Amino acid sequence: MNSTQLNSKIPSDFIREIIDEDLKMEKGEGRLATRFPPEPNGYLHIGHAKSVCLNFGIAAQYGGACNLRLDDTDPQGESLEYVESIMDDIHWLGFDWGNRLYYASDYFEKLYWFACELITAGKAYVCSLNADEIREYRGTFTDPGRESPYRNRSVEENLDLFARMRAGEFKDGAHVVRAKIDMNSPNIVMRDPVIYRIKREPHYRTGGQWVIYPMYDFAHCLSDAIEGITHSICTLEFENNRPLYDWIVEQLIETGRPKQIEFARLNLSYTVLSKRMLIALVQNGYVKGWDDPRMPTVAGMRRRGYTPESIRNFCAVIGVAKKDNLVDISVLEHCVREDLNEGAPRAMAVLRPLRVVIDNYPEGQVEEFEFANHPQKPELGTRTVPFARVLYIERDDFQENPPGKYKRLAPGREVRLRNAYVIRYERMVKDEATGEVVELHCTYDAETRNGPPPDGRKVKGVIHWVSAMHAIPAEIRIYDRLFRVPDPAGEEGQFTDYLNPESLEILTSCRLEPSLKETAPGKAFQFERLGYFCADSKDFRPERPVFNRVAALRDSWGKIADRE
RNA sequence: UGGGGCGUCGUCAAGCGGUAAGACACAGGAUUUUGGUUCCUGCAUUCGGAGGUUCGAAUCCUCCCGCCCCAGCCA
Numbered sequence: 238m239n240s241t242q243l244n245s246k247i248p249s250d251f252i253r254e255i256i257d258e259d260l261k262m263e264k265g266e267g268r269l270a271t272r273f274p275p276e277p278n279g280y281l282h283i284g285h286a287k288s289v290c291l292n293f294g295i296a297a298q299y300g301g302a303c304n305l306r307l308d309d310t311d312p313q314g315e316s317l318e319y320v321e322s323i324m325d326d327i328h329w330l331g332f333d334w335g336n337r338l339y340y341a342s343d344y345f346e347k348l349y350w351f352a353c354e355l356i357t358a359g360k361a362y363v364c365s366l367n368a369d370e371i372r373e374y375r376g377t378f379t380d381p382g383r384e385s386p387y388r389n390r391s392v393e394e395n396l397d398l399f400a401r402m403r404a405g406e407f408k409d410g411a412h413v414v415r416a417k418i419d420m421n422s423p424n425i426v427m428r429d430p431v432i433y434r435i436k437r438e439p440h441y442r443t444g445g446q447w448v449i450y451p452m453y454d455f456a457h458c459l460s461d462a463i464e465g466i467t468h469s470i471c472t473l474e475f476e477n478n479r480p481l482y483d484w485i486v487e488q489l490i491e492t493g494r495p496k497q498i499e500f501a502r503l504n505l506s507y508t509v510l511s512k513r514m515l516i517a518l519v520q521n522g523y524v525k526g527w528d529d530p531r532m533p534t535v536a537g538m539r540r541r542g543y544t545p546e547s548i549r550n551f552c553a554v555i556g557v558a559k560k561d562n563l564v565d566i567s568v569l570e571h572c573v574r575e576d577l578n579e580g581a582p583r584a585m586a587v588l589r590p591l592r593v594v595i596d597n598y599p600e601g602q603v604e605e606f607e608f609a610n611h612p613q614k615p616e617l618g619t620r621t622v623p624f625a626r627v628l629y630i631e632r633d634d635f636q637e638n639p640p641g642k643y644k645r646l647a648p649g650r651e652v653r654l655r656n657a658y659v660i661r662y663e664r665m666v667k668d669e670a671t672g673e674v675v676e677l678h679c680t681y682d683a684e685t686r687n688g689p690p691p692d693g694r695k696v697k698g699v700i701h702w703v704s705a706m707h708a709i710p711a712e713i714r715i716y717d718r719l720f721r722v723p724d725p726a727g728e729e730g731q732f733t734d735y736l737n738p739e740s741l742e743i744l745t746s747c748r749l750e751p752s753l754k755e756t757a758p759g760k761a762f763q764f765e766r767l768g769y770f771c772a773d774s775k776d777f778r779p780e781r782p783v784f785n786r787v788a789a790l791r792d793s794w795g796k797i798a799d800r801e
Numbered sequence: 802u803g804g805g806g807c808g809u810c811g812u813c814a815a816g817c818g819g820u821a822a823g824a825c826a827c828a829g830g831a832u833u834u835u836g837g838u839u840c841c842u843g844c845a846u847u848c849g850g851a852g853g854u855u856c857g858a859a860u861c862c863u864c865c866c867g868c869c870c871c872a873g874c875c876a
Contacts, residue, residue: 249815276876311875368874377872378803413874423804425872434874453876477805477871499806501869506812512876554824556814558807561869565812568825578838585835613838644836653834689834699834765835790837 250557252291252498256299256468259496269301270467273327273334274308274341274457277319277441280527280534281326283548283569284503284510290552291500292470293332304464305334309342310456312440314516320441322527326535331545341451341460342442348451349403351459351489352414352433356395360488361432362388363398364415371413374420375428382420382428402435405448409435416455418484426477427484430454458482461495469495472502473559503555504563508533528775530785531716541716542761542771542787547576570788577761577769577787582610582617585655585701586764588713588747590629592676592705596663598626603704608656620752624657627705629748631767634700635677637665644698646677652698655765659685659696701765708748712783713770715742749782756782766790 260267271292275285296303305327309315327334355361364387366374376382390398402412414433422428432455437448461469469482476499486494502510509515510533518524518532528536538548551572555564604624611617630646639647646652651661658681666676684691753762758777762784763769770784777783 274876278876308876313875371874372872375872380803382872410874425804428872431874436874450874452874457876471876473806474870475876479805501807554813556824558814560807560814562813565825568813571825574837583835583837612833612835642836655834657834659834685834687834696834698836701835763835763837766837767835768837790835 251559252295252468252470252500252557253298255498256295259467260299268465268467269296269299270304270465271296271301271470272304272306272339272461272464272466274306274460275323276308276311277316277323278311278314279319279512279516280322280532280536282510282512282515282532282534283505283508283538283551285326286330286535286548287503287552287555287557288470288472289327289330289332290549291557293327293334295468295470301467302337303332303334304337304339304466306339306341306460306464308453308457308460309340309440309442310451310453312436312438312450316441322536326539329539329545330535331549337464339460339464340442341456342440344456344460344463345443345447345451347463348456348459349449352451352455353396353399355416355432355485355488356399356414357392358488359392359417361395361414361416362390363395363402363412364388364429364431365412367410371431375425376420378425382425384420385415385429388417388429399433402433402449403447405437407435409437411435416481416485418481424477424480426454426481430481432485454478454481455485458486458495458497459489462486462490462493465493466495467493469497471497471499473499473561474502475499499559500557501559501562504561505533505569506563506566508566530714530773540771540773540775541785542577542759542769543573544576544761547573550576573788574769574790577763580611580614580617581761581763581769582620583612583765584610584620584753584762585622585703585750586711586713586747586753586767586770587629587631587701587703587708587749588744588767589632590703590746590748591632591635591674593628593630593660593702594676594678595626595628595660595681596678597680600626602626603707606656620750622656622750622752623704623707625704625706628654628702629705629708630654630677630700630702634698635662635665635674637674645700646679646698650698651682651694651696652700653685653696654681654702655699657686657702658682659690701767703748703750705748707751709751709754709781710745711747711749711753711781713744713747713786714773714783715744715786753782754779761787763790 273289273292293303307320352361364385366385374383374385398412399414413431415429416432418427418429420428432452433449435449439445479497482497519527524531527534528540530537530541551569554568606622606624607619608622609615609619635646636643646662648662651659653659660679660681663678663680665674668675682690756772758772758774761769761771768789769787771787773783773785
């Protein structure tokens with residue numbers, strides 16, 4: 238993928254304006270460098286994708302580079318599995334960091350000496366207050382904080398204590414290092430923020446080598462500086478931290494100071510994008526894993542059948558601004574449909590089969606029809622579909638008492654079997670006990686194979702079908718979304734996210750046309766009138782394929798029914 | 802409550818003193834052997850509100866209102 242392709246759909250935004258301005262002033266000698274800095278404590282989700290597209294996209298647009306940096310400064314919850322998934326997902330999305338793969342944990346030694354430098358300059362000190370005391374001393378929104386009694390320890394004592402913290406002489410929480418800034422600052426972030434803490438937790442990369450770890454505010458800006466990042470793009474909630482970011486950089490970095498720019502993170506309707514929530518869904522077994530097709534993770538969406546192109550396009554379409562937003566899920570779905578419509582082969586499938594016997598079709602006869610795989614794209618080829626006396630059609634395609642605008646099969650009506658004959662309703666067979674329609678008897682019009690009825694009568698409805706004896710059984714999973722609903726226990730207007738326990742629906746009784754036997758894992762089809770489905774690449778079994786629904790043709794499964 | 806941000810169509814989002822782009826959604830219509838696709842058409846006399854400056858304001862000024870973020874030894 239070259240940069241022009243990536244840029245083709247990227248609109249201008251306020252970040253690019255800032256960059257243009259900076260470049261004009263020759264900040265960083267006109268060079269541009271960004272970075273994507275996830276913490277490896279979970280999988281990437283669609284919100285991260287927005288950041289990936291932004292950071293890599295901008296770098297590409299300006300002929301700069303984007304680093305991948307794992308922001309692993311807190312061993313809690315971090316793991317190699319997450320690092321690997323992050324790298325996978327970025328590549329899958331179509332971006333590449335080349336040889337610029339970095340880890341904040343690789344800077345631990347440098348960061349330690351930066352902290353020493355701060356201490357030597359009298360700009361940081363070892364504080365021996367405990368967590369509760371620090372909170373208390375910090376003050377509140379309205380009340381200024383109080384200076385720690387340890388604030389004026391000598392440089393020598395601080396250096397000595399810090400070295401012994403590193404050496405593991407103290408237990409967790411006994412001391413922290415704090416930047417000496419301003420306990421009266423109206424910005425709480427600036428009230429002598431903690432920059433180092435003692436934490437005896439094995440780090441997935443450095444193991445037990447360190448017992449002290451730098452805090453985000455200290456590590457992030459310096460990592461940016463070390464890597465020569467010019468523009469450090471992050472989300473809005475870090476706006477309060479920018480003064481601290483700048484403060485630390487100013488104390489320790491002479492030239493090539495990075496600049497932080499904030500943008501609004503993505504919120505998607507009906508979708509959980511809080512990492513905390515996603516971790517809980519996985520850990521509590523609500524889903525089968527991070528790549529469960531119900532998850533809004535890149536891995537989940539990939540397995541479900543989303544294409545990288547559609548996600549990139551979505552990120553371009555929603556734009557980048559500083560306003561809190563809630564993007565409607567229909568935008569995302571439109572983007573997949575738009576992409577899939579282009580190249581997804583069409584096929585026929587029956588999700589809830591209703592048996593249909595064509596009474597006037599010769600018993601034992603089988604016709605082999607050749608159908609185009611795509612109505613507008615002959616280059617996508619054809620496939621062969623058998624037609625026989627006994628068929629299955631979709632249960633919804635027959636209505637005993639058809640509502641107003643219903644176009645399909647009903648008593649006394651005709652309907653077109655897609656790509657095949659027009660059939661006429663003759664009679665129905667009901668289950669005596671339940672009253673449910675279990676079988677239909679119809680007659681076909683042999684004249685209608687390749688065109689409309691010669692007598693000029695109009696047949697509006699077109700339905701899909703499969704030959705009962707040839708159809709292959711398959712499983713199809715149709716997912717509901719993760720719902721955001723009013724919290725029953727909360728106050729009015731309070732919302733909580735949860736996964737509808739019914740949201741995974743497996744229909745084992747569905748039947749697919751035989752050509753789908755050759756389906757490749759990960760390949761998406763449009764099951765005509767049912768939507769786009771993707772052969773699950775993880776659970777793939779050729780003899781009984783599992784299809785995930787990627788998106789409905791229209792915006793919801795119930796839409797067609799709603800109209801009737 | 803102190804500080805930091807943000808308010809343009811149902812939802813995103815352009816606009817940067819010259820008279821409200823675009824996308825999704827929605828509503829009509831045309832073509833269609835997918836209720837798909839495609840194609841037309843409609844959809845903010847108004848930019849959170851009120852004043853003011855100006856020939857002219859979404860854009861500048863003043864005040865007000867609303868929403869979000871910050872009191873982790875998370876990021």
